[in-house]
Amino acid sequence: MEFKLEAHRIVSISLGKIYNSRGQRGGIKLHKNLLVSLVLRSARQVYLSDPCPGLYLAGSPAPPQPGEPAAGPPAGWGEPPPPAAGAAWPETETPPERPAVPDAPRAGDAEPAAAAPGAGDSLQGGEAEAAWRRVEGPREAAAGGAGSPAVVADLCPEGPRAARRPCGCPAGGEDPLGALSAPPRVDCRCAPRPAEDERSAPPAVGPRKRGAAGVGGGPAGCQALGASPLKKPRRHLEEQPAGAAAEEEEEMETGNVANLISIFGSSFSGLLRKSPGGGREEAEGEESGPEAAEPGQICCDKAVLRDMNPWSTAIVAF
Amino acid sequence: MAGAGGGGCPAGGNDLQWCFSQVKGAIDEDVAEADIISTVEFNYSGDLLATGDKGGRVVIFQREQENKSRPHSRGEYNVYSTFQSHEPEFDYLKSLEIEEKINKIRWLPQQNAAHFLLSTNDDLRINLWHLEITDRSFNIVDIKPANMEELTEVITAAEFHPRQCNVFVYSSSKGTVRLCDMRSSALCDRHSKFFEEPEDPSSRSFFSEIISSISDVKFSHSGRYMMTRDYLSVKVWDLNMESRPVETHQVHEYLRSKLCSLYENDCIFDKFECCWNGSDSAIMTGSYNNFFRMFDRNTRRDVTLEASRENSKPRASLKPRKVCTGGKRKKDEISVDSLDFNKKILHTAWHPAENIIAVAATNNLYIFQDRIN
Numbered sequence: 001m002e003f004k005l006e007a008h009r010i011v012s013i014s015l016g017k018i019y020n021s022r023g024q025r026g027g028i029k030l031h032k033n034l035l036v037s038l039v040l041r042s043a044r045q046v047y048l049s050d051p052c053p054g055l056y057l058a059g060s061p062a063p064p065q066p067g068e069p070a071a072g073p074p075a076g077w078g079e080p081p082p083p084a085a086g087a088a089w090p091e092t093e094t095p096p097e098r099p100a101v102p103d104a105p106r107a108g109d110a111e112p113a114a115a116a117p118g119a120g121d122s123l124q125g126g127e128a129e130a131a132w133r134r135v136e137g138p139r140e141a142a143a144g145g146a147g148s149p150a151v152v153a154d155l156c157p158e159g160p161r162a163a164r165r166p167c168g169c170p171a172g173g174e175d176p177l178g179a180l181s182a183p184p185r186v187d188c189r190c191a192p193r194p195a196e197d198e199r200s201a202p203p204a205v206g207p208r209k210r211g212a213a214g215v216g217g218g219p220a221g222c223q224a225l226g227a228s229p230l231k232k233p234r235r236h237l238e239e240q241p242a243g244a245a246a247e248e249e250e251e252m253e254t255g256n257v258a259n260l261i262s263i264f265g266s267s268f269s270g271l272l273r274k275s276p277g278g279g280r281e282e283a284e285g286e287e288s289g290p291e292a293a294e295p296g297q298i299c300c301d302k303a304v305l306r307d308m309n310p311w312s313t314a315i316v317a318f
Numbered sequence: 319m320a321g322a323g324g325g326g327c328p329a330g331g332n333d334l335q336w337c338f339s340q341v342k343g344a345i346d347e348d349v350a351e352a353d354i355i356s357t358v359e360f361n362y363s364g365d366l367l368a369t370g371d372k373g374g375r376v377v378i379f380q381r382e383q384e385n386k387s388r389p390h391s392r393g394e395y396n397v398y399s400t401f402q403s404h405e406p407e408f409d410y411l412k413s414l415e416i417e418e419k420i421n422k423i424r425w426l427p428q429q430n431a432a433h434f435l436l437s438t439n440d441d442l443r444i445n446l447w448h449l450e451i452t453d454r455s456f457n458i459v460d461i462k463p464a465n466m467e468e469l470t471e472v473i474t475a476a477e478f479h480p481r482q483c484n485v486f487v488y489s490s491s492k493g494t495v496r497l498c499d500m501r502s503s504a505l506c507d508r509h510s511k512f513f514e515e516p517e518d519p520s521s522r523s524f525f526s527e528i529i530s531s532i533s534d535v536k537f538s539h540s541g542r543y544m545m546t547r548d549y550l551s552v553k554v555w556d557l558n559m560e561s562r563p564v565e566t567h568q569v570h571e572y573l574r575s576k577l578c579s580l581y582e583n584d585c586i587f588d589k590f591e592c593c594w595n596g597s598d599s600a601i602m603t604g605s606y607n608n609f610f611r612m613f614d615r616n617t618r619r620d621v622t623l624e625a626s627r628e629n630s631k632p633r634a635s636l637k638p639r640k641v642c643t644g645g646k647r648k649k650d651e652i653s654v655d656s657l658d659f660n661k662k663i664l665h666t667a668w669h670p671a672e673n674i675i676a677v678a679a680t681n682n683l684y685i686f687q688d689r690i691n
Binding site for chain 2: 006007009010013017025030031032034035038039042043046
């Protein structure tokens, strides 16, 4: 179980790095991103091979370890730019209620207290958060259909796609990219998947190109919920979970991982290639439109939503 | 309290004691990124010492003649020339910014008949340049796959053999080294030798691939050995044995349990270099907290030293440092959690003939030499 948490955390961090790399001076660094993709693959494999999928953690989170410093970037490395997307989007609805930080990865974190540099975390949290909240609105509207093409295009330069529900269940009821088996989302009112699918579906990511099939992928993350994608993983080390309720479960949205990876990493998707057999299809006949409601009240558990954030925001920004 | 260093000096063979000699660079706590030193290199005689920085500037220091009236002071290095070597550029066609950071400085071998140099700024290709033909180069290694989705490794370092001008090596992000002979074919995609140590399955982690990526490869002066630096260790290879290194030296093994945090803060991607002393009896590489490590290959001893302003009194001896890895911390030891990961020594250079070392600590260049007895 600890490995799974660790894997989840590492996947989040890795995706954050890939996102950050787009804004780095000198362009995307091939070597570093290659290594990050290797870590991503390892973590994903561990997660999927974990014999206890879908378990929820009970109880309250462990407090942050004393002396665990912020794992910000070392000084002198240059700060990643804030998400470029912020300014253009209209302010829409109120930000969803969610704690600033997830996750019990720290509870299960096998790593000892970080030996991290003392450099301050360069979160541009406030403005980034606001930007992502603004993103939320249009995404909601886009759920279940073509959405607002302009907004979708802004967020997902690959092209408009059907929105994906925050719970990861694709709006259209299909998930051709679908690839990674996700643990059953018990509270999700989408039709439950057969249990065996989730164990037997091989890890899969598409080498599917962006723009293929209108479904899945892009806007999955577009329902970002006010998390800064840039420093989210680093925040894990330094902040207490905002609410005691924060960690009753540790549910990773692996359905999104496939999409994320397929969007991000055409360069490296050879490492993450879908195995023969393909991914699973989402059950059909899902409900539509819960997204129109407030973000906090859609079909999935809040904790799932929270866990979505690093992923979803990473997708969008990328 | 002897420092390591072995018999680097021709007159040496005794235990060395390293002493502070000089430090160059500003003292400011606030370091501008452009001032961060990105490469350090002695020339072939050791009389010239060059540094390059992230701002594209090159500074060349020249060693002063020894002062007869001050017999205990060896020649100091003073600035000989400074110039802006590279400016930031923007490739409008590809919409790419080209960094002005100086990646590597190599001095021309004045006595060497070879007039070629290798350039490996590209992760996927190695080009060979003739020094008199500046408008084109020969591509001798190309590992770019037809389909970039199949990319699994990149080239991380390359170097010519010091004596056989047709032989070079290049290292990869997978922890392998390939030795190629340019006489065998024009395109050296096929190697003559392939150096790889089998992975230890018991130490496998999420980060195994990252920490096995080789950040530097250096031939020994003799040309018989080469040294590779990965994240946690330095390995010495006999060119005649491809299956495993002949020596492995742990640089900072205590970081193995911290890899996740080091991944998070990007330190795990730091590319440390390594260097040989003139007689190949000792090797040196950097670490964090402005520590650097020396390994004496003959005596098997190693020492950790620190480049710091506090230890910068003229001719002050460097005290060996120790990192406490667990249990009770002794006096003068520093615990792993107290290490400053912002202060990293990535670049070091050893004078080709004497026991003089240049150590780049962010924006400062420290020069140490052995005490003259």
